[in-house]
Amino acid sequence: xxxxxxxxxxxxxxxxxxxxxxxxxxxxxxxxxxxxxxxxxxxxxxxxxxxxxxxxxxxxxxxxxxxxxxxxxxxxxxxxxxxxxxxxxxxxxxxxxxxxxxxxxxxxxxxxxxxxxxxxxxxxxxxxxxxxxxxxxxxxxxxxxxxxxxxxxxxxxxxxxxxxxxxxxxxxxxxxxxxxxxxxxxxxxxxxxxxxxxxxxxxxxxxxxxxxxxxxxxxxxxxxxxxxxxxxxxxxxxxxxxxxxxxxxxxxxxxxxxxxxxxxxxxxxxxxxx
Numbered sequence: 001x002x003x004x005x006x007x008x009x010x011x012x013x014x015x016x017x018x019x020x021x022x023x024x025x026x027x028x029x030x031x032x033x034x035x036x037x038x039x040x041x042x043x044x045x046x047x048x049x050x051x052x053x054x055x056x057x058x059x060x061x062x063x064x065x066x067x068x069x070x071x072x073x074x075x076x077x078x079x080x081x082x083x084x085x086x087x088x089x090x091x092x093x094x095x096x097x098x099x100x101x102x103x104x105x106x107x108x109x110x111x112x113x114x115x116x117x118x119x120x121x122x123x124x125x126x127x128x129x130x131x132x133x134x135x136x137x138x139x140x141x142x143x144x145x146x147x148x149x150x151x152x153x154x155x156x157x158x159x160x161x162x163x164x165x166x167x168x169x170x171x172x173x174x175x176x177x178x179x180x181x182x183x184x185x186x187x188x189x190x191x192x193x194x195x196x197x198x199x200x201x202x203x204x205x206x207x208x209x210x211x212x213x214x215x216x217x218x219x220x221x222x223x224x225x226x227x228x229x230x231x232x233x234x235x236x237x238x239x240x241x242x243x244x245x246x247x248x249x250x251x252x253x254x255x256x257x258x259x260x261x262x263x264x265x266x267x268x269x270x271x272x273x274x
Contacts, residue, residue, distance in 0.1 A: 010154065014150065022048065024122070033127055036150070050114065053080045054110070055081065058179040059179060085106075094187060095187070102179075111144060123146070124141060197251050198215050202215050226257070228262075
C-alpha cells in the first residue's frame with residue numbers, strides 16, 4: 001500500500017473516531033490543525049458539530065477573521081467566546097507554566113460553552129509532533145479530559161498538511177502560529193500594550209512579504225526570527241532599515257535579527273529541564 005493510500009486510510013480512521021462521539025464541539029483557532037480537525041468532524045458528523053473559537057488579545061485579529069470566514073464558507077455553526085486572558089491568575093507574570101494556567105482556564109470556558117450548547121464532548125487539534133519540546137498546556141487538556149483525535153489516530157504535522165492539500169483546505173501551507181504570549185521571555189511581565197507592540201511588529205513583517213516570522217521581546221529589545229532563506233532578503237533593498245524604523249516607532253529601543261532563523265518554541269531554551 002502506497003503512502004497516499006495509507007494516509008487516506010488514516011483519514012478514514014480519524015472520521016470514524018470522531019463519528020463515534022455522535023456529536024462534538026471542536027476547539028477551533030483557524031490554524032492548520034484545527035481547520036483539518038473541524039473539516040473532518042463536519043464530514044463525520046454533519047450538522048452535529050460546533051466550532052468553539054476564543055477571541056483573545058493573544059490571538060491576532062487576522063487569525064480570528066480567518067477562523068470566522070472558514071466556518072461561514074463551510075456552513076459550520078460557530079460560537080465565539082471573548083475572554084480577557086489578563087484576568088487569568090498568573091498569566092501576566094509569565095511564569096514557565098503560563099501555558100498551563102491559560103489553557104486550563106480557556107478550555108474550562110470552552111467546556112462550559114459546549115455544555116451550554118448541548119455538546120458533552122470537546123475535541124482539540126494536538127498531533128503527534130506536539131509531544132516534543134516543552135508544552136505544559138498539554139497537562140491541562142489531560143486534566144479536563146479533552147479529546148485529541150489527531151494524536152489518537154497518529155497524525156503528524158506533515159501528514160496533516162498533506163491531507164489538507166488533498167482536501168483543498170486553504171490552510172494546508174499556512175505557517176505555524178502560536179499565541180502572542182509565547183513571544184516574551186519567561187519572567188518578563190506581559191501587558192496588553194506589549195502584546196499589541198508584538199502583534200503590530202509581526203503584521204508589518206507580514207506586509208513586507210515574510211510569511212513565517214516571530215518578534216520575540218526581551219525587555220526593550222525585539223529579536224526578529226525569519227526562515228533562514230528569508231534572512232538574505234531582509235538585508236536586501238534596505239528592508240532591515242524599514243523594519244528597524246517601524247519597530248522603534250512601535251516602542252522598541254533595540255531591534256535585532258536572529259541569525260539562526262525561525263525556531264518554534266525558542267523561548268523555551270532557557271528553561272532548566274527536569
